[in-house]
Amino acid sequence: MLAALLMLAGGGVAQGQDAGPSYPPVLPGRALVFPQDLGAHPDYRTEWWYITGWLRDGAGVERGFQLTFFRVRTRIGEDNPSRFAPRQLVLAHAAVADPATGRLRHAERSGRAYPGLVEALEGRTAVRVDDWFLEGGDSAQAAYRSRIEADDFGFTLDFAVDRAPVLNGREGYSQKAPDPLNASYYYSRPQLAVSGTLRLDGTTVAVSGHAWLDHEWSSEILPEGARGWDWIGINLADGGGLMAFRMRDHDGRAIWAAATTSARDGSIRIHPPGEVGFKPLRHWRSPRTGIEYPVEWAVTIADRRYRLRPLMDDQELDSRASTGAIYWEGAVRLYEVEEGAEVGDEAGPELGRGYLEMTGYAERLRM
Secondary structure, eight states, X not given: OHHHXXXXXXXXXXXXXXXXXXXXXXXXXXXXXXXXXXXXXXXXXXXXEEEEEEEEETTOOEEEEEEEEEEEEOOSSTTOOOTTSOSEEEEEEEEXXXXXXXXXXXXXXXXXXXXXXXXXXXXXXXXXXXXXXXXXXXXXXXXEEEEEEOSSEEEEEEEEOOSOOEEXXXXXXXXXXXXXXXXXXXXXXXXXXXXXXXXXXXXXXXXXXXXXXXXXXXXXXXXXXXXEEEEEEEEETTSOEEEEEEEEETTSOEEEEEEEEEOTTSOEEEEXXXXXXXXXXXXEEOTTTOOEEEEXXXXXXXXXXXXXXXXXXXXXXXXTTXXXXXXXXXXXXXXXXXXXXXXXXXXXXEEEEEEEEEOSSSSOOOO
């Protein structure tokens, strides 16, 4: 049922079915306002709050983690006064990249919005699916907190904020394709200081680390001709942040790209498509799905060259039970490529750590 509702929301409602009011467009010039824009925007088609990061326990063992809460407006039953009408869906993914097992531990949940149980509130960050939640953001400097409990893992984490949100694109208007109608409102929160506990199987340990939060909302589906995207969010060792993405066609060529670099002092530089490059260096094939992913990359941002390497190759996430997608989402390290070095040469010093997300390698993403 949920997969069918998502397909309707992503691809349009069937002819003759009452679709209700249209989705509002994403347009340049709309100023993002905090804390209001930390919360949900239920009129728009899709929205997500996405936290990724690295954790270290007392023994020095490092692991990656991610959690994502999605909100989807279906335009189904909007005239129905029942609280059970599937007007809004909320879905959640969570994962831990565990080098000890060499695989990604992951779980997912989903449900139609229902007050107090499954919801995404306006005005502040407060999203939940049953006992999974992410909350905080009562002001632009307020901390966040989340709890996830799955069969073989769980975590309860606090995320401390030390700077204002970073607005991507033109003051938060993030274009995704040559047609400016394909866009989202998008801000990032790099360098979140993490503390809390992590449970793996029956063992719970204290952890600390750094995380990255993205919040994005839009009314558009994937641009015409696009198959998927490649995205990175990296917390730099000098206290800055790097976000970069490219939208990819069916032949693996970029149809659009953009990046944002931010410094510890809050200064921001926006990079247009001509300053952003992604080049695959090494591939890995999933033993479960047979899908091949480029897990090592050469990345160019303006005059800087980098190399991305994964914490481990197997970070494939199968979310067919909720969003219907199979994609690669995992912890990576960012290295500098020194001047004069060739693409395949050994990388230089480590500059930061974060996450890489790659979609559309199985089939065209439907959203």
